[in-house]
Amino acid sequence: MEPVRVTIWNEFIHERTDPKIASVYPHGIHHTIAQGIAEYGFQIRTATLEEQDHGLSEKVLNSTDVLIWWGHLAHDQVSEEVVTRIQRRVLQGMGLIVLHSGHRSKIFQRLMGTTCDLKWREDAKRELLWVVNPAHPITQGIGEYIDLKPEEMYGEFFDIPAPEELIFISWFEGGEVFRSGCTYTRGLGKIFYFRPGHEAYPTYYHKQVLRVIANSVRWVASAHGAAPTFGNSAPFVTF
Amino acid sequence: MEPVRVTIWNEFIHERTDPKIASVYPHGIHHTIAQGIAEYGFQIRTATLEEQDHGLSEKVLNSTDVLIWWGHLAHDQVSEEVVTRIQRRVLQGMGLIVLHSGHRSKIFQRLMGTTCDLKWREDAKRELLWVVNPAHPITQGIGEYIDLKPEEMYGEFFDIPAPEELIFISWFEGGEVFRSGCTYTRGLGKIFYFRPGHEAYPTYYHKQVLRVIANSVRWVASAHGAAPTFGNSAPFVTF
């Protein structure tokens, strides 16, 4: 079996402008994730905002099976053309994994049809992610929960369409809950939203978080059927 | 419009055998709920375990639009025949609301196909029920959350089929989360599971809890289509 071709996209701003963030992710969140899932045998590339086409040319996307997305400060700087290109590729079957503050990215809003807004608080307290769908391949090897501290809080109502499958629900020390692992299908493409990790905390070094990301790469990259045909059709059956 | 005909079923054991529980619900949980939703204009009856047929004869069920169920100690004492009768009526369109420890009732297990098991702890701490589907009629008038203290903890994994609609998620002080408001359809019947309230706490006097119960009575009693026909059929179309 061919290795899954993963492109990890990161805005890559915090890590170059804020020394506190740089101390956590000196080479960028994309780099840390790439190293963290290296052991799973994927073929990994990275791409960032400032590259031409944000590093997401037709050529790159056409050879990408799974796109991982992290963004926060600069959602508005992502060009509509690239967003449209990504959307088209998802509908054709490319998997998409949206992480944390990517919930407000243009591509996630475009695919959801909603604001994807939520409550938040940077209080560096505890998050517990409980598995609520232990039958799902994304939960393999995770146990009953993931225990993270410190993490930022994200709270409901999370303005998304009801997930097709709800995998994780987060508990936050300050009293909130959140639908933290959500799957969707759009066209031939599978999508996974995963809530952790804030740029200021070492979440993407956490073994279970990395395991969820690796599991979800496999899941969004899993086989699909034939590309459908559209338009004016001859009668299928004649009597 | 005819008033919705509601039958509130209660095991009615705790309230007669445990003075502590009797002090909270002196006439039984069924009685408190009946009074609590009286203002909503339903036509309300009650039924209990020790009555003949547990108070749920064919005649009673056939004139019931919505059955509310509270049980805990004596799930095994409910006769298979009555469970089968209730199941048949749900499939024919009777609404069913299962409260709290009713999660382990025979009728809920029968309709779900799973154990409906969960984690629990009687620690009398705080529960926050967050609305995660504010578009749903069951959430009308509730606000963004319900704040209960004291309540018993119920924790995931809750062994149910994924709800068709997830309405509430609970946060518990001890670290757990729970899918606390879940809808299902079986045949023509609509089902709502609602997690609160423990027999030792005055949960069924709480205005918002009662509002959810009243809203869900209306929702599970809402209109449905024609009873389907089954079996050997003549060709519908001939060429």
Next chain:
Amino acid sequence: MEPVRVTIWNEFIHERTDPKIASVYPHGIHHTIAQGIAEYGFQIRTATLEEQDHGLSEKVLNSTDVLIWWGHLAHDQVSEEVVTRIQRRVLQGMGLIVLHSGHRSKIFQRLMGTTCDLKWREDAKRELLWVVNPAHPITQGIGEYIDLKPEEMYGEFFDIPAPEELIFISWFEGGEVFRSGCTYTRGLGKIFYFRPGHEAYPTYYHKQVLRVIANSVRWVASAHGAAPTFGNSAPFVTF
């Protein structure tokens, strides 16, 4: 109870430019639907493409509980601004009913995140719409199926997100099937897509088709909960 305020939007081009269509809908599809559901007690207005703001000013939308949408030839002529305005109102709780060729409207694509494309054929043959969710209020009074002839064919794959509730499946004489009645939730808004009727056929005079439209008006207009709040939040619970 206040009557539901319905705005029926129609592109209104075919009926003015094509004598064949004009003979079926002399005053426009919007007018026929308005008359056809008049008996259900809604407060009905209409709006068309060529009016200022396509007849959908802020003022009109803010006093609309349910928007019904029929379009075909001129999806591209609907302004982005009006589409954004409608989307915002849906997320705030306005119901939306999209009919037939409205599947390719900007507003439906915007809310779905997909192309909403499909197969089609104008062969004026028979369509049978089977009820596959008889528990749903939208099916009240419909029986087990709706029998239409002539109708245009729409065939799978229909490029939409999996419906939250699938209500009707169509059978077409030429061999195709179609998910013909689909519900969605976006924000506080409920959405119903209903497949019939082609502009050249008298579908919107059909009693059962009108009944489905009326039922769905009530359903998408049904109560919802409180508008959620978003953004930076104070801790809810402090220990």
Next chain:
Amino acid sequence: MEPVRVTIWNEFIHERTDPKIASVYPHGIHHTIAQGIAEYGFQIRTATLEEQDHGLSEKVLNSTDVLIWWGHLAHDQVSEEVVTRIQRRVLQGMGLIVLHSGHRSKIFQRLMGTTCDLKWREDAKRELLWVVNPAHPITQGIGEYIDLKPEEMYGEFFDIPAPEELIFISWFEGGEVFRSGCTYTRGLGKIFYFRPGHEAYPTYYHKQVLRVIANSVRWVASAHGAAPTFGNSAPFVTF
């Protein structure tokens, strides 16, 4: 990776009592399916009604990853004890594939909570199974539809809970439609219902039908998470 351990269960009555059926499946439907999916690399066993424990002892089930079920005449002869044993194994993570008339088997009814009844007609006409979820691994290699003739008709309403994922919809020459490929999750177990094939027709020699069965074996056998724990729990978080 270990091969998936598949047990194909067949009632095995028609093939021994009816020469017409015997001429189609001389060694039984189970044997034909076993041969038909041999090329996919599974480790396959068969079991039949008349064996002790119907061939489904604890030992057999505990070493089964996926159980395939075909039954028709003798649903009532399957012992409650064995049904309970299968249900327990599904909840623990064993995959289950229910074929055709298995819709009325005790195990399927037990897991669904409904009658699983439907319309039917043995008219040996054409069935077209349209893919309505081309993103799903079960549709890999199938194309846009499967074309079967002759097949028995199954028609809606099919009294099942709404499938978690709807994969195929059938068109029948006589005018009916049917939800022919449906997935469910119960506990850790994944379930797939697949409508074809009638015992009198050579459906289980059809390459695409066998491909769907093989794809679904892989899908219901896919990884899952940890077995949940239930019962009285210590506080997870203390303040």
